[in-house]
């Protein structure tokens with residue numbers, strides 16, 4: 001696929017996409033009948049010089065894909081997105097048992113898929129249920145407040161990202177990201193993720209993709225065991241020999257541990273077994289909601305509302321002393337969701353459907369914490385998260401309602417929810433509360449400074465009637481399980497700490513890539529049984 005960047009079209013032009021595509025074809029000197037597909041990879045507004053201009057990146061696929069590299073030199077604004085192969089070298093060591101993958105989030109899913117494709121027939125364990133049953137459990141919780149600790153927004157087939165915006169943006173620069181995209185496409189993700197600069201799938205479409213990948217794993221001889229939780233590791237002379245689960249013991253010499261950032265019982269088990277866990281930085285704060293139209297006015301200025309423009313997105317950050325206040329996981333036209341996985345703890349997150357057509361924009365507004373806040377003790381970091389979630393639950397009035405406050409009130413510490421244009425979307429309902437009092441004073445004051453700085457960057461961000469819902473506590477894993485260059489745990493051979501929970505990823509794509517890396521390392525050492 002070829003990308004032609006920086007094509008400028010006047011804001012008022014008729015059929016701007018058609019014009020931009022024509023310019024792209026002219027730049028490449030390609031006849032229309034040689035083209036298989038064109039699309040808008042990126043569209044932004046340049047409003048710097050009074051007259052706003054639309055700036056396009058156009059993606060073009062040729063019928064003869066093999067001819068594409070020849071066009072890369074056509075102009076400096078032309079680039080190519082290449083097809084990525086995943087072809088691990090297979091090792092020679094004999095395996096006595098099938099490899100086990102624990103956790104069926106993006107990391108476990110991609111690890112298991114690549115093992116299955118190479119003939120390893122992995123056994124995949126997932127503490128939660130299969131997707132259909134999980135969706136029912138999440139809907140039941142949303143309607144009644146009755147939480148199933150193993151089937152919720154964090155746990156169950158597909159992992160934490162299943163009820164998400166399905167944003168596929170990542171900061172990691174690994175060519176395996178391209179392989180992840182290709183795999184998602186093969187399993188039914190919308191074609192635009194191949195070329196959009198900020199691709200997203202949406203929770204509605206993502207679910208079908210996850211199911212389809214699992215079916216491929218099973219068709220290739222993999223076994224997926226739902227409602228099966230890893231509870232212990234068995235080892236001899238520093239080598240893994242088996243695992244304990246809620247459904248019985250399994251003998252194995254390799255385990256890819258991809259349990260996600262919410263598996264606190266599993267982290268406690270690893271700590272008890274004396275494995276090398278350390279603190280990892282994470283962040284806490286709130287979910288902010290604004291009207292999507294107001295965000296777009298601030299981003300697009302006079303061009304706001306132009307039908308060609310995508311839903312406006314933002315990412316803001318501001319340093320306050322040693323801490324960073326930043327926005328994270330922005331969901332345009334999305335919804336704030338109750339994301340608890342433990343009884344008596346309330347927490348927020350955000351999601352969108354593919355259409356992103358909700359009234360509100362939401363994003364986490366969080367402040368960083370790290371090992372120095374917890375004397376380097378990972379169990380203290382987890383206890384801190386839990387305390388915050390319990391405080392939010394109490395102040396929310398129970399039944400997983402969440403404490404909320406309007407920004408004007410939060411900045412003054414008044415504890416009021418003076419609703420105006422923005423109606424909170426948190427599914428379990430909200431209660432007015434003094435959000436600042438739920439966090440340590442230093443973190444609260446950093447968040448106040450941060451919000452005021454964001455207002456200078458994006459007008460209206462600290463509008464008095466913007467809504468904050470709390471608390472956002474699971475931005476990433478508070479722990480890291482140390483691994484060496486061979487991707488095995490430094491304290492236990494055969495154990496592959498993987499994905500976000502083990503501290504090696506943050507987000508759907510980076511977790512999926514880490515799953516591939518761990519599976520590749522395993523395959524480099526062992527031949528399939």
Ligand SMILES: Cc1cc2nc3c(=O)[nH]c(=O)nc-3n(C[C@H](O)[C@H](O)[C@H](O)COP(=O)(O)OP(=O)(O)OC[C@H]3O[C@@H](n4cnc5c(N)ncnc54)[C@H](O)[C@@H]3O)c2cc1C
Nearest residue numbers: 103105106107127159160161164167230260499500507508
């Ligand atoms: C509501 C929401 C929205 C999000 N939106 C986005 C987004 O738009 N884009 C993005 O990039 N990221 C998003 N994220 C973050 C993203 O989902 C995670 O970064 C990603 O899922 C991490 O992948 P993982 O495979 O490492 O772990 P997880 O996805 O957390 O998967 C871990 C799996 O392990 C299982 N498990 C846990 N413990 C055990 C055990 N002991 N035994 C067996 N199984 C176990 C869990 O049930 C779970 O299914 C969102 C997260 C949430 C909660």
